[in-house]
Amino acid sequence: MGSHDAHIDLLPDDILELVLLGLHSPLWLLRAASTCKRWRRIISSAVFALHGRRSVVAGSYYHQEASSLRPRFEPSPSTAAAIDAGNFSLDFLPGSISDDKCSWTIKDSRGSLLLLYYYNPKSGRRDLIVCEPLTRRHVVMPPPPKPPVFYWNAMAVLLNGDGDGGAIGMSSFRVLLCSYEYARIRACVFTSGSSNSSSAFLRETSIDNIPLSFCTMGFTAGRCYWQYDGGKAVVALDGSTLKFSSFMLPIENEENFRKMILTVGRDGDARIVAEGRGNILKIFARSKGGAGGEEWELEKTIEVTAVMLGLPQLQFFHLTSDQPHDDEGIVRIFGYDGGRAPDGTSMRFHLDMETMESERLPGCDLGYMRQAYPSEFPWPPTLRACTDDNT
Amino acid sequence: MEVDKGKGEAEETRKVAEADRDTVTLKSSDGKLFEVSKEAAARLSTVLAGMIAGGSIDDNGTDLKQIGSEALENVVDYCNKHANSIPSAALISSSISFNTAPFKEPEEWERKFVDRLSHDALFDLVEAANFLGMERLLDVTCHKISEMMKGKSPDQIREVFNIKNDYTKEELEEIRQELAWAFYDD
Numbered sequence: 197m198g199s200h201d202a203h204i205d206l207l208p209d210d211i212l213e214l215v216l217l218g219l220h221s222p223l224w225l226l227r228a229a230s231t232c233k234r235w236r237r238i239i240s241s242a243v244f245a246l247h248g249r250r251s252v253v254a255g256s257y258y259h260q261e262a263s264s265l266r267p268r269f270e271p272s273p274s275t276a277a278a279i280d281a282g283n284f285s286l287d288f289l290p291g292s293i294s295d296d297k298c299s300w301t302i303k304d305s306r307g308s309l310l311l312l313y314y315y316n317p318k319s320g321r322r323d324l325i326v327c328e329p330l331t332r333r334h335v336v337m338p339p340p341p342k343p344p345v346f347y348w349n350a351m352a353v354l355l356n357g358d359g360d361g362g363a364i365g366m367s368s369f370r371v372l373l374c375s376y377e378y379a380r381i382r383a384c385v386f387t388s389g390s391s392n393s394s395s396a397f398l399r400e401t402s403i404d405n406i407p408l409s410f411c412t413m414g415f416t417a418g419r420c421y422w423q424y425d426g427g428k429a430v431v432a433l434d435g436s437t438l439k440f441s442s443f444m445l446p447i448e449n450e451e452n453f454r455k456m457i458l459t460v461g462r463d464g465d466a467r468i469v470a471e472g473r474g475n476i477l478k479i480f481a482r483s484k485g486g487a488g489g490e491e492w493e494l495e496k497t498i499e500v501t502a503v504m505l506g507l508p509q510l511q512f513f514h515l516t517s518d519q520p521h522d523d524e525g526i527v528r529i530f531g532y533d534g535g536r537a538p539d540g541t542s543m544r545f546h547l548d549m550e551t552m553e554s555e556r557l558p559g560c561d562l563g564y565m566r567q568a569y570p571s572e573f574p575w576p577p578t579l580r581a582c583t584d585d586n587t
Numbered sequence: 588m589e590v591d592k593g594k595g596e597a598e599e600t601r602k603v604a605e606a607d608r609d610t611v612t613l614k615s616s617d618g619k620l621f622e623v624s625k626e627a628a629a630r631l632s633t634v635l636a637g638m639i640a641g642g643s644i645d646d647n648g649t650d651l652k653q654i655g656s657e658a659l660e661n662v663v664d665y666c667n668k669h670a671n672s673i674p675s676a677a678l679i680s681s682s683i684s685f686n687t688a689p690f691k692e693p694e695e696w697e698r699k700f701v702d703r704l705s706h707d708a709l710f711d712l713v714e715a716a717n718f719l720g721m722e723r724l725l726d727v728t729c730h731k732i733s734e735m736m737k738g739k740s741p742d743q744i745r746e747v748f749n750i751k752n753d754y755t756k757e758e759l760e761e762i763r764q765e766l767a768w769a770f771y772d773d
Contacts, residue, residue: 204710204732204748211717211729218733226769230741230762233753283768330768574765 205234213242222252222573223279254330255284256568257310263299267312269329269571284571288332289325291316304415305569306354307364311371313347322347324373324386326354326395328366330574335395337371340384350375353415355435357388365574370398372435374412374420380404381422381440383433403431403440416458417466427456427470430492443490445470445480453478457515462525462550467495469527469549475500475513477527479549496549503552504531504545516544518567525549528557611639613663614648615656621663627670633720653718658711665700665724693727701731706748 207215216239219225229236255271269284291298291314298316305311308330314323324347327334339345350373357368371386382402389395406424413421413430420433428447433440445468447453453470461467461481468480481495500513510531519528525548532542544557610622629636638644651659693701701709709728716724736744745752754762 204750207710207713208717211713211725214725215729215732215736218730219736221737223769224737226766227739227741228736228744230754230766230769231744231752232750235750279768331765332767 209238213238217242222254252573253570254279254573255281256570257284257302257305258568259300259302262296263301264296266293266300267302267310267569284329286310286312286327286329288329289314289327289334290336302567302569303352304354305571306356306369308572308574309354309364309366309369310569310571311352311354313352315347324352324371326366326369326371326388328574329571331366333366335366335388337373337386337395338397340373340386340397340400343377345373345375345382345384346377347375349412351412351415351420353420353435370435371395372415372420372433374433376406376410379406379408381406381410381431381433383420383438385438399438401433401438401440403433403442406431411456413456413468414458417460417464419466421458421466421468423456423468426451427453427468430468432490441490443492445492446494455515457519457527459519459527459549460522460524464524467549468492469515471515477515498547498549498552500529500531500547503547504554510541510543520546529554608646611635611644612646612648613659614645614650615654615659616652617656619656619659620648621659623663623666624670627666631666631669631721631723633722635719651719654715655711657708658715661704661708661712662715662719662721662724668696668700693730697727698731701728704731 204212204215212235216225216228216235219228225239229239253272255269257267257269259267266286266289269281269286271279271281271284286300287293289312295316295318297318298314301313301315303311303313303324308328310327310329312325312327314321314325316322324337325334326337352374353372354364355370355372356364357370367388369388373384373386375382375384380402382400384400385398386395387398406422410422410424410431413423415421415435418435420435422431423429423445426447428444429442430445431440431442447470451472453472455471457469457471459467459469465482470478470480472478477498477500478494479496479498480492483491483493504510504513511533513529513531516528516530520526523546526546527549529545529547530542531545545554546557547554609625611625611628613621613623615621625639629639638649643649654662701712704712709731713725713728713732715721716728735747739747744750752759
């Protein structure tokens with residue numbers, strides 16, 4: 197080990213791994229991984245071993261006030277210094293930047309991908325677009341078979357694909373498009389195609405006899421949910437098996453809910469949270485065991501004013517429109533004073549459904565406009581050309 | 588003191604004296620001898636701690652055949668400096684994580700200590716620290732190498748560390764396309 201032959205290449209893998217993980221920014225790691233194959237192998241396997249498919253949130257996309265403007269990106273505090281937010285711009289997507297008649301809607305985000313709906317009344321185009329902003333790649337979903345889909349109230353969800361070990365990326369994703377037409381909920385699935393710039397219609401399924409008064413609840417823990425008949429009737433669609441199931445929630449006839457939302461419990465299973473009069477939250481969960489069809493039961497009733505002691509000025513509580521999707525066991529609540537205090541106090545909280553602990557959130561409530569669509573760095577780096585070798 | 592001391596007693600006294608010495612002598616691969624604080628050596632190196640506890644320390648210089656004199660001098664220097672600085676329990680490295688720094692931040696004197704080293708001396712010291720099971724010194728030296736990579740393009744990293752680029756032209760083009768965002772200032 198004389199100094200004449202000292203070289204970074206002579207360091208054993210585990211030491212080099214220690215050095216490389218010391219970079220601890222996706223940006224520096226990717227640059228280091230691009231220097232030579234050995235470094236890329238060490239970085240990919242080390243980061244994979246440490247974090248599996250979990251990635252680092254680079255920031256979030258938000259709708260703009262004018263829907264003709266493409267959604268804007270806000271970096272998260274930890275990445276703001278490391279990377280130019282301009283790299284996340286959606287200016288690479290087709291269509292004229294200055295067209296003020298078209299509209300852009302974020303439908304979903306997952307991993308490093310965004311799912312957007314683009315409508316151009318002039319050309320009549322209605323496109324579902326999957327894109328990866330950082331690598332400036334996009335793919336337009338092919339039109340589903342007839343009848344045409346009514347996009348305006350459709351729910352579209354990004355799901356992990358079958359390729360690349362079930363990860364999500366431009367070469368491995370699925371899109372679940374659920375629309376309502378003629379008393380029917382129809383679900384179409386698209387998948388990433390054989391090349392990185394294509395996608396294909398996979399199959400469709402539907403369920404009949406859904407009244408027009410239905411409400412879309414959203415997607416959580418692998419399933420889409422809709423409810424009707426005051427929340428008593430619920431329909432769920434499994435995103436991977438494409439099987440519909442219907443069940444009833446144990447709700448009394450006289451009960452009247454202002455709002456129903458979806459969240460996830462600590463056990464990873466879905467919860468339906470219903471907001472009743474008098475600051476009451478009712479939490480419904482799927483019954484464990486039980487033969488035959490799916491059954492749900494009332495898991496808990498929360499009196500919000502009782503768990504929000506110490507904040508007597510707040511009189512009314514509502515579930516917010518932007519519920520956290522990845523915080524298990526948490527619901528987001530908006531509390532306000534009903535105009536009693538001169539300064540019109542309002543606050544947002546996270547309420548832990550198990551421990552009843554509440555945590556005040558910074559900032560005020562801006563409603564659905566502030567729905568954040570988090571975007572992660574593409575990770576681990578795929579470097580497709582290099583995936584065949586293991587040198 | 589007793590005038591008439593038996594041989595066994597003398598042996599006993601010598602052993603006690605040896606155990607009482609507060610330094611140990613280490614010998615580099617090229618035969619140079621270095622004195623190091625026994626307390627610091629035992630605290631900072633799992634390998635030396637094992638040798639001291641196991642009584643395999645040679646008073647005339649414990650052979651460390653894997654370590655050259657320059658690296659050993661730095662190891663000893665580090666240990667002695669450490670013995671003089673305030674020992675803190677927080678010096679044990681934390682577990683590696685992607686989001687948080689895998690190292691406890693080096694202290695100011697540790698930073699200065701590695702900053703003055705040449706590349707060659709730094710890599711040699713990393714290997715010596717690894718061989719001697721010196722977790723803290725390993726962290727400090729690896730941290731220094733990480734710092735040298737930050738803010739550099741792949742080309743610059745290759746240049747600094749004299750790394751051979753073994754990607755093919757096609758692979759490089761693909762990397763450039765896919766990771767353009769990571770190289771925006773090139």
